[in-house]
Amino acid sequence: MAFGVREFELALMHRMRDLNAGKVEEALHGMGASRAELREAHTHWTRLAHAPRGPKGAAAVRMALGPAPYRGKRPAGSLTCDVLRWPLPSWPGLEFELLVGPGGEAWNQWFVRPSGGAALAFTDLLPWTCVVADLGASFPRAAQLEGGAPHHWTVDFPHGGATYRARFVYGLLQCLNDAPQGAALT
Structure with a gap:
């Protein structure tokens, strides 16, 4: 194959x-x-x-997707990482982003909106259309938590007097539920 x-x-x-x-x-x-x-x-x-x-890191992703149509730089603490992004047919309007450290190791890989997080209404939070940055742009008190497996993220956020839990895989929204009782936002 x-x-x-x-x-x-x-x-x-x-x-x-x-x-x-x-x-x-x-x-x-x-x-x-x-x-x-x-x-x-x-x-x-x-x-x-x-x-x-x-192939490892960026080389492995390039092997599958070809050269990145977008290449940039981003500061990460005292270092600067390379930013590589590819559009993928199954997720129009979003891009798969790879943050690459010195030596070519992949620091992070997830979906992003090329223009940055979009402010969305609660009713617009639909699976496979939203990324982690959208929650931050839409709900200022959103709090990121660890996910339950590799490449999983969890974001709790308040809306309409309730707290919700958004679960992401590779930074792409998969499901939205009520947060467990006792979930506290800072």
Whole structure:
């Protein structure tokens, strides 16, 4: 199996399935892909990541997606990291961003809105259309928490007298629920 854009998207969806299996099934149907193809893409990507001589960090993502259409720099403390971004067909209007440290290691990888976080109404918080920065731009008291697995993020935020919990995979909204009782915002 060659590993290109389609396989990369499927590998991302494999992790997204943890929180939003229905949306992944919908996407698979739209792509004409099977669950077996999803599993194979994930297995292939995992094998590449752990292969002693396989590409690592930015090189691995470039192998799948080609050269990044957007390249920039961003300060990270006392260091500066490279910013690489790629549009992906399954998520129009968003881009997959890779923050790369000195030596080519991937520091972070997630979806972003190229123009930065957008201020959205509560009713606009729909799975696969929002990124973590959107919650910060839309709800100033939003608090980021650790996610339950690699590449998972959780954001709690108040709205209309209640506290909600948004769960993300690769920075892309997967689901929105009431926050557990006792969730406190600072």
